[in-house]
Amino acid sequence: MVCVKLDPAGPFEYRAGQYINCFKDASTARSYSLASVSRLDDCIKLHVRKIPQGIVSTWIHEALAPGDRIEISEAAGDCFYVPGNPEQGLLLIGTGSGLAPLYGIVRDALLEGHSGPIRLYHGSLNVEGLYLIEELRRLSEEHENFTYAPCVSQGDAPEGFYQGIVLDVALKETGKLSGWRVYLCGNPDMVNAARKKTFLAGASMKDIYADPFLPAPS
Numbered sequence: 001m002v003c004v005k006l007d008p009a010g011p012f013e014y015r016a017g018q019y020i021n022c023f024k025d026a027s028t029a030r031s032y033s034l035a036s037v038s039r040l041d042d043c044i045k046l047h048v049r050k051i052p053q054g055i056v057s058t059w060i061h062e063a064l065a066p067g068d069r070i071e072i073s074e075a076a077g078d079c080f081y082v083p084g085n086p087e088q089g090l091l092l093i094g095t096g097s098g099l100a101p102l103y104g105i106v107r108d109a110l111l112e113g114h115s116g117p118i119r120l121y122h123g124s125l126n127v128e129g130l131y132l133i134e135e136l137r138r139l140s141e142e143h144e145n146f147t148y149a150p151c152v153s154q155g156d157a158p159e160g161f162y163q164g165i166v167l168d169v170a171l172k173e174t175g176k177l178s179g180w181r182v183y184l185c186g187n188p189d190m191v192n193a194a195r196k197k198t199f200l201a202g203a204s205m206k207d208i209y210a211d212p213f214l215p216a217p218s
């Protein structure tokens, strides 16, 4: 995983959790989510996972260098924090680089003074697939209403980590979701399953925001 920092050439409006398209060339672009919060960060931040043989992610990891100029689109998508209901419970579930938008949304919500419970579940096969662990633990120590749960689905979980599929852990730990707002990002299979299961657990469809990280059509 790399964190890419972009300094837009002109005014750039966005909400943490939305995504932009990054162009490798005029006809090759991929979507990446915004992990930064415009009021907290002085540049745009993306978390890019390297996909084996992946055209754009490999280019970003291996060829893009500090100082390079790249073309990006405007920010799009509705996966972001909406102020106005500060006591609502927020449940955020992500896998792999699906943490990028969720990390932005959590920091945005805390900055806005959200007072309801904010529960972030980040899952991977093993601990090596998780990141920002210390930063998120620190954030949860600073904010009583923020819970961070790193989950590993393979092998034994070390102390301080949950054992199991991230969606199962999140549903078991959180219980009924009536009145909660839900954010789901990352692996498309997880996101689709989570849409159904969080709805069945009581979340209203209008309160479920999802960004499945679908591969670009070939």
Ligand SMILES: Cc1cc2nc3c(=O)[nH]c(=O)nc-3n(C[C@H](O)[C@H](O)[C@H](O)COP(=O)(O)OP(=O)(O)OC[C@H]3O[C@@H](n4cnc5c(N)ncnc54)[C@H](O)[C@@H]3O)c2cc1C
Binding pocket: 019, 030, 031, 032, 033, 034, 046, 047, 048, 049, 050, 051, 052, 053, 054, 055, 056, 057, 058, 097, 098, 100, 101, 211, 212, 213, 214, 215, 216
């Ligand atoms: C709304 C949205 C937001 C996204 N946000 C992020 C983000 O914040 N960070 C991030 O790293 N990615 C994100 N993605 C995924 C990203 O857009 C690319 O799909 C990803 O980087 C792969 O592109 P590539 O050009 O490297 O691979 P490609 O050249 O497109 O694909 C190469 C091969 O890998 C397969 N493949 C593609 N993606 C995956 C995958 N995830 N797992 C396994 N195989 C795969 C393809 O089917 C193909 O066979 C997001 C996608 C969407 C739709």
